[in-house]
Structure formats: structure tokens, C-alpha cells
Amino acid sequence: MLAAVPGLTAQGTRFRPAPNYVAGGKADQTEGARILGEFRETGITGTYWLSFELRVMPRQGVERLLEGELFGTPAEAGPLTRLTVGSARWLIQSGAKPAAWTQPDKGTVHETTIVETLQPVAGTDFTLFDLQMPFLHWSDFVYEGLAKVRGRPAHQFVLYPPADFAQARPDLSGVRVFLDTQFQALVQVEQLGPDGKPAKTVTLLDLKKVDGQWLVKSIDLRNLGTRDKTRLTFKAAALNLTLPAGTFAPAQLAEPPPAVPRASIQEL
Structure with missing residues (x-):
């Protein structure tokens, strides 16, 4: 029976995809650890705001367009992102100690479980896991x-x-x-299924330079099982903001997000 389940071996252990070395031989792991360590420290400088749209493009059925906004800021425990799509709100802590809180449809604010971070955001194929990217800090890597x-x-x-x-x-x-070696940008993510093959991909389409910083302009998420696609496009940005104290406190999710000065907003 276990032989029919690709995620398990006969001993019941999880399948572990073998490394796919690009040049055929083992890469320098010390150098790789340095590269990944430096990338983990990158991010948008200062506190910022981004508006975006999510275009849901199912293989079959009608397309949908959702609008949202997010605020972000660096923090000691890891970068914080306050996300709003429709009436639902989330606070996402990335980094080595990921965490997230949600206020679904004006309900009670609560901390999410790992399972909840894997659930669709606003009926799209995006999840908090895709946005939080905890995998960048997993210690077991090649x-x-x-x-x-x-x-x-x-x-x-x-x-x-x-x-x-x-x-x-x-x-x-x-x-x-x-x-990416030049822009220090995450240009593609492949989530590997139980057989080690890509089941879901997130691909960077383009970047935009704003006030000396390279920002993500748009990305595509593809569900390779359903062949559905969701495109995330950032429409405007405001950088180096000063926001009210408590903006990124979990309890503040119950309150409307702060207003962004029009003079600070730049179209992308």
C-alpha cells in the first residue's frame, strides 16, 4: 500500500528530493550558505506602503480582479507586513521565527496556525505561506x-x-x-510535490526602481495541478513612511489601516 503513496517510502519516511546540481558536480556549500545568509538580510529599506491587484485567471471559468494594499516595516524578530484584501486583514511576520495573525471578515483577531497559513487568500491560489516565505530560513538546504x-x-x-x-x-x-545574482531578487520559487516535481511556481516578471530601491512590479503564481494562474501586480508605492505607533501590532488589525499621504505615493 505504501508503495502507492509517492510521499512515503516502504519505511514510512518522507520522500526527500535529491539535489539537482546545475553543473553536474556538488556546488560549494560554504559559498552557498554565505549567499543565502546575505539574501536573508535583504529587503525594502524603511517603512513602506504598496497597493496591488490580484488577477485570478482560472484555466476554466471567469477571471476575477481583487484589489488590496500592504504596509511593511523591518523589525527585530523579522520583517512585518500588514495586508488587506477586501474586508480581510492579516499581519505577517517573516524571518527565522515566522508568525501571522488574521482578522477574517471583521471577525476576532487571532494568531494563525501553520495549517491556516497554507489556506487560500481571498479565494486565490496565493497563501500566507507564499507571502511569508518561511522556507528561506529553513536550516536544511543544499x-x-x-x-x-x-x-x-x-x-x-x-x-x-x-x-x-x-x-x-x-x-x-x-x-x-x-x-538573481545582480538584483538580489527572488526570481522563482518551485514548491515540490510528494514526488519531488514542481506542483506550484511563483515567478518574478519584472522590477521597478523607486527612490533608488528595486521593487517587485509583478509576479505570476501557477498551480501546475489545476493549471490556474494568479497574477500579482503592484500599482503604486510610498517609501520611507512614518506611521502611527502600533500600526504593526496584532491588536491593531481590528482598526482601519493608516492613511498614506498622497504626496508620498508613486505609480509603478
């Missing part, structure tokens, strides 16, 4: 070498989930990421 994504050089890594996450998401055997 540097696979220098690859190319859309003709550009990118560092390739495969990262393996820790035990608590593996229990909540047994069908995810790993995550493969590609980091």
Missing part, C-alpha cells in the same frame, strides 16, 4: 549552483521543511528557489 532563469544567472537552492511544517503539509517535499 546549494545546487548557478543556474539561469529567463536568461539571467541565478543561484539555485533546494530547501527542506522542518518537522512541524512537514506534519502540517505532508505533500510538500521541498522548495527550490532561484536568487
